Amino acid sequence: METGTSRVKRGMAEMQKGGVIMDVMSAEQAKIAEAAGATAVMALERVPSDIRAAGGVARMANPELVEQVMKVVSIPVMAKARIGHYVEAKVLESLGVDYIDESEVLTPADEVFHIDKTLFTIPFVCGAKDLGEALRRIQEGASMLRTKGEPGTGNIVEAVRHMRLINGQIRKVQNLSKDELYNEAKVLGVPYDLLLNIHETGRLPVVNFAAGGVATPSDAALMMHLGADGVFVGSGIFKSDSPEKFARAIVEATTHYEDYELIARVSKDLGEPMKGIDISKLHAADRMQDRGL
Amino acid sequence: MRIGVLALQGAVAEHVRSIELAGGEGVAIKRAEQLADIDGLIIPGGESTTIGKLMRKYDFMDAIRTFSESGKPVFGTCAGLIVLAERLEGAEEPHLRLMNMTVARNAFGRQRESFETDLDVTGIETPLRAVFIRAPLIKEVGENVDVLSTYKGEIVTARQGNLLASSYHPELTDDYRLHSYFIEMARQAAGERG
Numbered sequence: 226m227e228t229g230t231s232r233v234k235r236g237m238a239e240m241q242k243g244g245v246i247m248d249v250m251s252a253e254q255a256k257i258a259e260a261a262g263a264t265a266v267m268a269l270e271r272v273p274s275d276i277r278a279a280g281g282v283a284r285m286a287n288p289e290l291v292e293q294v295m296k297v298v299s300i301p302v303m304a305k306a307r308i309g310h311y312v313e314a315k316v317l318e319s320l321g322v323d324y325i326d327e328s329e330v331l332t333p334a335d336e337v338f339h340i341d342k343t344l345f346t347i348p349f350v351c352g353a354k355d356l357g358e359a360l361r362r363i364q365e366g367a368s369m370l371r372t373k374g375e376p377g378t379g380n381i382v383e384a385v386r387h388m389r390l391i392n393g394q395i396r397k398v399q400n401l402s403k404d405e406l407y408n409e410a411k412v413l414g415v416p417y418d419l420l421l422n423i424h425e426t427g428r429l430p431v432v433n434f435a436a437g438g439v440a441t442p443s444d445a446a447l448m449m450h451l452g453a454d455g456v457f458v459g460s461g462i463f464k465s466d467s468p469e470k471f472a473r474a475i476v477e478a479t480t481h482y483e484d485y486e487l488i489a490r491v492s493k494d495l496g497e498p499m500k501g502i503d504i505s506k507l508h509a510a511d512r513m514q515d516r517g518l
Numbered sequence: 519m520r521i522g523v524l525a526l527q528g529a530v531a532e533h534v535r536s537i538e539l540a541g542g543e544g545v546a547i548k549r550a551e552q553l554a555d556i557d558g559l560i561i562p563g564g565e566s567t568t569i570g571k572l573m574r575k576y577d578f579m580d581a582i583r584t585f586s587e588s589g590k591p592v593f594g595t596c597a598g599l600i601v602l603a604e605r606l607e608g609a610e611e612p613h614l615r616l617m618n619m620t621v622a623r624n625a626f627g628r629q630r631e632s633f634e635t636d637l638d639v640t641g642i643e644t645p646l647r648a649v650f651i652r653a654p655l656i657k658e659v660g661e662n663v664d665v666l667s668t669y670k671g672e673i674v675t676a677r678q679g680n681l682l683a684s685s686y687h688p689e690l691t692d693d694y695r696l697h698s699y700f701i702e703m704a705r706q707a708a709g710e711r712g
Contacts, residue, residue: 226635233632236529236651236690240563240596243527262572264527264565299610299623300565301652323629323652346630480526480572481548 229346231368237301237324237348238369238432241265241455245445245476246303246434248272248459252293255302258462261472265301265324267457268294273330273377274460274499277511283331285313291320303350308517309335311344318347324369326350329516330376330459339517342366352436354387354514356394360415360423363431370429372453373514374437377460379501381444383514384437388451391433399427437514440465440498442478442488449482466496519704522547522556526572528564528597532689533697540697542704550581558591558704561598563651563687566623569597570613579614586616589711591680591703599683600654607657617681618660625655625672625685637686639667639675642695648674648686655685680707 227233244264249255255266268291276283285306295302301323306313313334314325327340329352339362342349348368353359359370372391374384394413398420401409406424410417422430435448436457445456456479458472465471474491481487509515523533525546534544537560545556553559559582561569573579586592594602594617601613603621610623626632629652636645648669656673659665666675674685680703688696 226633228631228633230634232649232690233634233651236649236687237629237632239529239532239690240565240651242529242531242564243525244565244568259567262568264568299608300567301629318630321628321630348629476568476572477575 234348234368235431238350241301241369241434242432243480244455245472245479246455246457247462247472248457249294250463251290252297254463254468255294255298257469258472259298259300261469262476263300263472264455265303266294266298267303267305267326267459268322269305272460272463273513274379274464275377276330277377285310285317285331288316288320291317291322295321305331306340307331308333309338309340311340314340314345314349318345322347324348324350327367327517328352329373329513333516339365350434352514352517353391355390356398356423357413357415358518359391359429359433360413360419363419363429364416367431369432369434371434371436371457374435374439375504375507376437376513378438378504378507379440379461379464379499380504381438381440381447382504384435384439384448385451387514388435388448388453391429392452395423395427395429398423439475440501442474442492445475446478446482446488449479455479460499464499470495471498519543519557519701519708520545520555521558521560521701521704522552523560523562524569524573524578524598526576527568528562529687529689530562533560533562533595536689536694536697537701539692540694540701542697542701550577553581553585556590557708558593558700559585560700561592561594561601562689563596563598566597566600566613567610569601573601573613582614583616586680589680589707591682591700591707592616593682593700595684595687595689596651596653599656599685602681602683617676617678617683618663619656619676619683620658621654622657623654624652626650626653628652635669637667637669637674639696640664641666641699646688646695647691647693648684648688649690650686653685656683
């Protein structure tokens with residue numbers, strides 16, 4: 226009997242496919258998310274849009290909050306640790322969370338190194354905006370990826386950019402000859418073996434979700450259309466006018482992302498989505514996607 | 519044999535792949551009407567609360583019951599096993615209520631307790647590598663249910679006529695013998711239908 230094998234860790238993410246993982250800030254919100262059909266919840270003290278507004282240092286959630294959320298739902302509970310913060314991640318593991326997000330939404334604890342995720346029994350998800358970042362995170366032990374997008378903006382453009390870029394780079398790698406692969410590994414800054422695997426299979430070896438800017442059912446469906454395995458929704462649900470309706474509608478649009486009549490139907494009577502931010506109005510220092518490369 | 523995989527949420531592609539490795543044809547099933555075109559149905563792993571909700575929303579409950587009553591086989595893995603059960607421990611409302619068994623969800627604990635192991639299964643010659651992820655357990659079965667394997671004394675594979683259930687994920691390894699077993703069930707059922 227073996228725990229924490231890569232099959233067990235990656236398999237956990239496989240079970241989330243086609244699903245929606247929702248940010249929640251309280252036990253009560255976690256129950257709403259579960260009732261709406263979320264496949265997991267991410268327990269945190271502030272959703273990304275509030276982190277932007279509050280400024281200061283954003284850290285791991287209070288263990289009490291994480292435990293309260295774990296107590297009230299039967300679906301998996303995830304929590305965020307700061308990039309490079311080994312101890313926050315170990316604390317979350319000791320609490321028994323099911324997945325850790327080593328997340329650029331929080332203020333990085335280390336500007337060079339990520340956590341060595343192979344030292345954990347529980348799996349990690351990490352953000353990536355290109356194939357180089359994606360394969361570096363996998364090499365460090367990530368069992369699941371997500372686009373970085375631009376969290377807390379309610380603007381899907383960055384998640385689209387990252388999903389298209391990664392999938393385009395995978396197609397390119399598939400078509401390289403072996404001698405070109407050696408150089409591509411150098412250019413991307415990734416291990417050759419992982420790149421060879423992409424070349425041979427034409428896909429990432431782990432699940433890749435969309436995240437960072439999903440605000441409407443159509444946004445979620447668009448990301449599925451572009452090849453995402455599932456969707457994270459951060460601020461999009463509990464910063465909307467009617468969280469329960471938005472949560473249910475985003476779940477349905479993710480499952481039936483090619484059924485446009487259905488998406489039209491679930492998009493009616495939702496009220497206002499979260500207010501969005503134009504990416505070009507963000508200062509460079511406020512771009513979360515540029516953290517942890 | 520055309521084997522459908524219920525594609526509302528969860529590990530659909532992995533089951534389709536295992537079915538094809540085992541020589542069958544795998545089809546993702548998103549709508550109840552598609553059930554008419556398949557010889558057997560797999561309900562995959564995922565989150566049972568999500569899958570159950572979407573099954574109700576998209577009229578799969580009666581459609582799958584009718585499918586099963588017609589003699590066509592249904593195979594539930596992990597969350598799929600929960601969905602098949604007549605009785606569930608805890609607060610979750612049972613879903614299809616097809617298999618005469620009581621199931622406990624997340625019976626081994628949280629993700630850090632998830633594991634893989636070699637498992638003897640009746641009808642399969644050598645041990646199967648079984649991956650248990652936040653897995654459920656079958657706590658008790660009715661007289662009409664055959665226990666095909668146990669892990670540490672607890673039931674993890676069971677069969678009741680044309681219904682098959684496993685706590686673990688046979689679709690996460692390259693060993694497709696349990697899928698071959700299920701295709702054989704579908705072939706026999708098709709033979710009996712004539």
